[in-house]
Amino acid sequence: MKHIVVDLEMNYVAKKSDARRICRMETIEIGAVMLDDNLQEISAFRTYLKPEYNDCIERKIKRITGITEEMVQNAPIFKEALRMFTNWCLGTGDEVTIYAWSDSDYCQIAKEITLKNYEMTPEEEIILTTKWSDFQKEFDTHLGFNRQVSLSMALDMAGIDFTGREHDALDDARNTAELLNILRDTTLFNLTLRKIKEAMEPSKISNTMGELFDFSAFACVG
Secondary structure, eight states: OEEEEEEEEEEEOOTTOGGGGTOSEEEEEEEEEEEOTTSOEEEEEEEEOOOSSOSSOOHHHHHHHOOOHHHHTTSOOHHHHHHHHHHHHHTTSSOEEEEESSSHHHHHHHHHHHHTTOOOOHHHHHHHSSOOEEHHHHHHHHHTOSSOOOHHHHHHHTTOOOOSOTTOHHHHHHHHHHHHHHHHOHHHHHHHTHHHHHHTSTTTHHHHHHHHOOGGGOOOOO
16 A cells, blocks of 8 residues: 555636636645655656646745746646556555545535546546545644644644645655654654644543634634
């Protein structure tokens, strides 16, 4: 079994485009890491994508992601990039489980598959028609949170400094993978997140949570 953690960065579809009836955004970067059974990285994947329904990268997206028109000008379009990604996922010949921080990335891919008439091979259907694991939901549920916590906040809770650049798809995937490793490793979890989990137990919430966190820092991730 291989574990794949994926992250997407997106650009807005042009406001006057009919494509907005299906999705408001297009993928402009796919980043992913492949982990072995011990949740250690064994391979990485990154590609930029050339948007098809907007001639420019919106200013807000440039500021957040650092991605410019020059970076995507000669990049593959969605059909080519997704095939590259699925070939990489399936290249080991092993079963794979795909994780993303929140379910929005899987929903985005599903919408673009429809919008851009992507024809899946039988092999691809295994990973493109099965919803990816929502690791944000797993993290929140495991620690007892009723509100979604951002990736950067989750890393802060675990005492981990974000490595790389936030909203870089590959860096986001790597940091998510590190958090996945901590959550699944009993020893690492006990060293980092156990106190928070215990603080969220119903009998202790009122007495301890105010001392641990300023909840105004929580952010919902869409």
